[in-house]
Amino acid sequence: MKKLSLAIVLLLTPMFAHAWPWSMDMANQISIKPQESVDAAKPGMNSFPKRSVPVAGTATSSIEVKDKDVAFKLANPVPADSKSVDTGRRLFEIYCVPCHGKSGTGDGLVGEKLMMKPFNLTSSNDMHSWTSKDYPDGYIFGMMTFGGVVMPVYAIDMSPTERWHVVNYIRKVLQAPAAVATAQTK
Ligand code: HEC
Known part of the structure; x- marks a missing residue:
């Protein structure tokens, strides 16, 4: 039995490593x-x-802000008016909904498949309060700019201003007290 399972493991290893000669x-x-x-x-x-000159707009994260610690302290330069929140909603639906879900609670279809579940971005988050000074706008901006353990980097897909629009949408809509209920009924 032991020999058989060893043989199976040896047979399957190249398959999982995509190392069969025909895998490539x-x-x-x-x-x-x-x-x-x-x-x-x-x-x-x-x-x-x-x-040749570099094309503006493709700056990598480290050019605009050095690391998450610096991002954390940034003041949000984009006023959260309705135009900004609307743009943020559109971008959130493109980039964040697959994992964090339309509700923002982390129930996206892609998120379900991950080893680490996407965190809850709404006021129903029970790990921490979004109004705490440990989670300022710069924290959300930093997560988008540098990604997380599992979460991808969004500095390449969105300009800094676009990322602040997303922060404004999260703050004004997803983290508004009654947001979870309204977002889920949509
Ligand atoms: C591929 C799935 C995925 C996508 C897409 C994604 N995230 Fe995440 N996100 C995660 C995961 C998983 C975590 C958990 C922390 C980690 O990965 O380090 C997380 C964590 C976060 C956190 C930290 C929350 C906390 O409570 O500390 C923020 C903020 C965040 N995401 C914002 C966003 C925004 C904004 C977008 C869209 C631009 C986005 N995420 C897109 C998977 C994703």
Whole structure:
């Protein structure tokens, strides 16, 4: 029995590691990969054309704010008016709902499949209070900018201003006292 289970484990390991010889067949083709040279004599990435300039808007997180500690202390520069909250809602529905759910409580369809459940972003969070000074706007901004243990980074998908719009939506709608009830009936 022991030998049999060992044999099964040995057989299955390459499968889970995607290490069967045919696992990479689709990736290893003769097609030219991104940033790959077409000139066999000069392999590696092509140099940028002369006078190339970086494109604004794709700044990585570390350019605008160094780390989560710095983000934590940032004051929210975007007033939470209805326009900002509306933009925040649209972005939240695109980027956050799959995990945190429309209600914001963490009941998204993708979130259900994760080892670590997405945290509750609404006022019904029983781990901590969102009104506490340990959870300022900069904390939510920092989570979006740098991600968490499981949560992905959103600094590439959204500009800093867009991330503050999302913070405003979370604060004004999801964390408004009666928000959970209204969000769930939608
Ligand atoms: C792929 C799933 C996923 C997506 C998408 C996602 N999150 Fe998360 N989020 C998580 C998980 C899991 C945690 C738990 C903490 C961790 O990962 O470190 C979390 C935690 C958080 C926290 C910390 C909450 C607390 O109580 O400390 C905030 C804030 C947050 N997410 C905001 C967002 C926002 C805003 C978006 C959309 C821009 C978003 N998340 C998108 C999975 C996700």
